[in-house]
Amino acid sequence: MDALTTLRSRTVVLPVRDIDTDQIIPARFLTTTTREGLGEALFHDLRYDQDGAERADFALNDPATRGCEILVAGNNFGCGSSREHAPWALLDYGFKAVVSTEFADIFRNNSLKNGLLPIIVDVDTHEWLMANPGVELSIDVETSRLELPDGRAIEYPIDAFARYCLTQGIDQLGYLLQQSDAIATFEETRPWKP
């Protein structure tokens, strides 16, 4: 996982709430056995019509949004299936952060474990971002701050441990493996065995 400390990018906006992980990446792309190359499947059925042609009204098909690393989406982004292919696809496409008023729990967990930053903002800021696609935002991951074009900075909530792992570019398995003595003691001393 690459370290993510700062990010400066224009936004691309999907003004729809409850975007589920089936829409982020449809199930038929889940027969893969790797994490790579899923960007092409990202939002597949929203991006392409059934003949495979780009849908002109979908934000990601607007040439002006190419290279944008911050996605702004409606409330409750990433609901539904636990598929980690959703953050894998977003990252492979080039996104590094998603901004919403709320994320589904599993999607949020999966994102943080892969270096995709879920940023929760207040309703007013969110409404402004939804109404102003393409604005440039600055994110300082170390201080959990999102800076708006007018210079106003908003502190967003993030788990301290997840932030540490993101900024150091380390995964969490190493930390868990260091707990092996405590795990062995737990297994030996618990009052009942599964």
Added chain:
Amino acid sequence: MSDATTLFEKVWTEHVVVPETAETPAVIYIDLHLIHEVTTPQAFSLLRERGLAVRRPDLTLATMDHSTPTTPVASFRDLAVVGESAANQIRQMEDNCRDFGIDLYGFGSEHRGIVHVIGPELGASQPGKTIVCGDSHTSTHGAFGALAFGIGTTEVGHVLATQCLLQRKPKSLAVNVSGRLAAGVTAKDVILAIIGEIGVDGGTGHVIEYRGDAIRALDMESRMTICNMSIEAGARAGLIGPDDTTIDYLARRPRVPQGDAWESAVRRWRSLCSDDDAEFDRTVSIDASALQPMVTFGTNPGMVVGVNDPVPDASDASFRKALDYMQVTPGKPMSENPVDVVFVGSCTNGRLSDLQQAAGILEGRKVADGVRMLVVPGSQQIKRQAEELGLHRIFADAGAEWRESGCSMCLGMNGDTVPSGQLSVSTSNRNFEGRQGIGARTVLASPATAAASAVTGRVTDPRKLT
């Protein structure tokens, strides 16, 4: 502040290996890890890259369900997996389980089935356990008073390697369901009504405990239907305190403790309940006696309405987009909509009692002309039990397809899909855009409503056919 605790807190506390701090999440021990072919290949690859073993293969239960075909065959050797990548994924699952010493209920196993159906069926899902799986419907196992939740593939790797997860403690939400269900109203209708009430993000960050006399009156399969869809309300998990119904269901199943160990397990299980004065972070109450059969009208499980009630209206863009996709008119009931496909199955409603519910409607009747109906048992065991009861003949005589077990048309990644533009009445759990196939329009309903809709060719209140 009293010392009274909720069932969730009791199970959580018992599994804390390292307590959480401001800087680090808790290390939580996992008693049962369910795995399937779709969300594990990348986790096993990570183990191979780092030279790690599976810490507790004995606490890992593996099957194949998502990309497996359900076309009827004389022998499992005839099962033809749809697509080379799915076939490769299935081969990798077999290789990974063999190489890491995990028993796999694979093709040819009489115990193969949907992971959330076989865990309970084998008696592996037990009160007080922590249960995880790379699948959001892991909440199903909460019906036994277990803390059961879905995880991503990175976390699957964590559990394989350490049998533990890093977790922050969620909040608690009590959903009190009181009153007696009217005839023809089922657990599916209850959970759809609950999701409609609290919304698809109403449970985010919370573990739900379903309580009240209406929940106590439900059998285990109905309780599993309720807990299964906790994730559709955004909840981390959903659980129900164990009681005689739970213990009677588990008795004599292959993976429960035997002999004296059974007696001591039952004593422990009976102590697993929320204390009378335990405090929940939030409480919601539902009157079950007022419910009618429920159906969804939009593109998430919270967009739900009584089958005979008018579809509501709203002006916001997301709501309008959903109605346009579904080709549904506000103000008119769903019962006016013609049906193309009916799917009975899935981890939500693919158990024996669900099939009996559907068969009860179909017996002596025919599936309407032009409607395709698939009945997909949740496991090979359920298939066998249904055939012993002659249910397969009722389905076949009515003109429905009787299939092998699997996830099938719930998510359409095994070749079982709904054609674009067609309307499907489905007993599964998600009516998301494209979930059952590109352009498919899904109406979620109970098995009884699904079967009644197959008979009339329109979305139908099952009470009109009994």
